[in-house]
Amino acid sequence: MAESCYNFKDVSSVFNEIDRYVGVENNGNVEYVHGPVKNNCQYMNNTPGSNTCFDYYQMASSGFIYFLKTLKENYDLEYDKLAEYAILWLSYKLNQNPTYKSTNLNTFYTKNIEKNEYYNNNKIQDNGPTYKEIIDKKKDLMNISIKEILKFYEALKTLCNMYSECNENNMDCGKFSNDANEFAKKYKELIKDSKNMENSSYSQMLSTLSDDYNNLKNIYDSNNCTDFPSIPQIKTPLTKLIPALSIFPVIPVFLGIAYKAIFKNKIKKSKEENEN
Numbered sequence: 001m002a003e004s005c006y007n008f009k010d011v012s013s014v015f016n017e018i019d020r021y022v023g024v025e026n027n028g029n030v031e032y033v034h035g036p037v038k039n040n041c042q043y044m045n046n047t048p049g050s051n052t053c054f055d056y057y058q059m060a061s062s063g064f065i066y067f068l069k070t071l072k073e074n075y076d077l078e079y080d081k082l083a084e085y086a087i088l089w090l091s092y093k094l095n096q097n098p099t100y101k102s103t104n105l106n107t108f109y110t111k112n113i114e115k116n117e118y119y120n121n122n123k124i125q126d127n128g129p130t131y132k133e134i135i136d137k138k139k140d141l142m143n144i145s146i147k148e149i150l151k152f153y154e155a156l157k158t159l160c161n162m163y164s165e166c167n168e169n170n171m172d173c174g175k176f177s178n179d180a181n182e183f184a185k186k187y188k189e190l191i192k193d194s195k196n197m198e199n200s201s202y203s204q205m206l207s208t209l210s211d212d213y214n215n216l217k218n219i220y221d222s223n224n225c226t227d228f229p230s231i232p233q234i235k236t237p238l239t240k241l242i243p244a245l246s247i248f249p250v251i252p253v254f255l256g257i258a259y260k261a262i263f264k265n266k267i268k269k270s271k272e273e274n275e276n
Helices: 006-019 035-044 056-075 079-096 105-114 117-121 131-136 139-143 146-164 177-191 201-221 250-275
Strands: 022-025 030-033
Touching (some): 079 131, 139 201, 146 201
16 A cells, blocks of 8 residues: 655655745855744854854754754654755755855864754754764765765655645646656666665665655555656665675685595594504
8 A cells, every 4th residue: 555645745845944944045145044943043153042143054054953853853754864854955055055065065064063062962852862863873975075965855856846746636647757757867877876885875865765756656656647667776786796706616615625624534533543
C-alpha cells in the first residue's frame, strides 16, 4: 500500500516557508531576515533579547537553527534526514548570496555555527541530542563543495514542488511527468559521481532522495498513473569492489600452504612413531 503525501509535503512547506524568512533581494544588495527566524539572532550575536542579525552569516545561521527546530518539533523527522535537509538548505542559502556563494561550507559551519554556545548546549527535545550532535552525524556532507551539494538541493526542490501539489483525491497523472523525468535525470547524474562511496553520507543522501521519490511514485502508481520513471538502485561502483575481489585468489594459496604443512607434520609424526 502506498504511503501518504502528508509527511514530505510538510517538509516541503517548511522549505518554502523559511525561504521567505532568510535571503537576498536586488542581486544580493539587500539581505533580509524576517519572522520567527529573527528570534534566533540573539544566539548568534550573543545579545539576549536582540532580534537583529548583524550580517548574512548570522542570518543564515539563525535560519539553520530554526529549520532544525521546526522540522523536529512539528513533524518529528528522523535525525539523519533532519541533518541532511538542513545542510542542503544552508548550502542553498549561502549560494543564493553572490558574496558568499564560493564560501567553503565546512569552514563557514565551523566558524559561525559549530562553536556557538546555544547551538552546542541546547536540545530540540529534552531527551534528544543537541543541535550539534544531530549535524555531526552528517558533517562529512560539508566537505562537498556548495556547487556540488546544490545538485542534491535542486533534486530535492523538484520533489518538493511535486509533493506540494500532490492531491490524493484528484490525481493529475500528466501534470508532473516532466518534473518526474527531470528528477530522474538529476538523480542519475548524482549516482554516477565518484563521491558515491558505500556507507558515505553522499550515498545515504542519495538513499533519502530515492525513498522520497519512490514514495511519491507509489502514490501515483496506486492511482493508475504510470508516467513516473523508475530510478536506478544505489550500487557501489565496480572500481570500489576490486580491492575486495582481489582477496579471493589469496584464499586457495593459503589453503594450499596450510594443507602441505599439515601433511608434512603427519609424515614426520608417523616416522617418529615407527622409530619408537
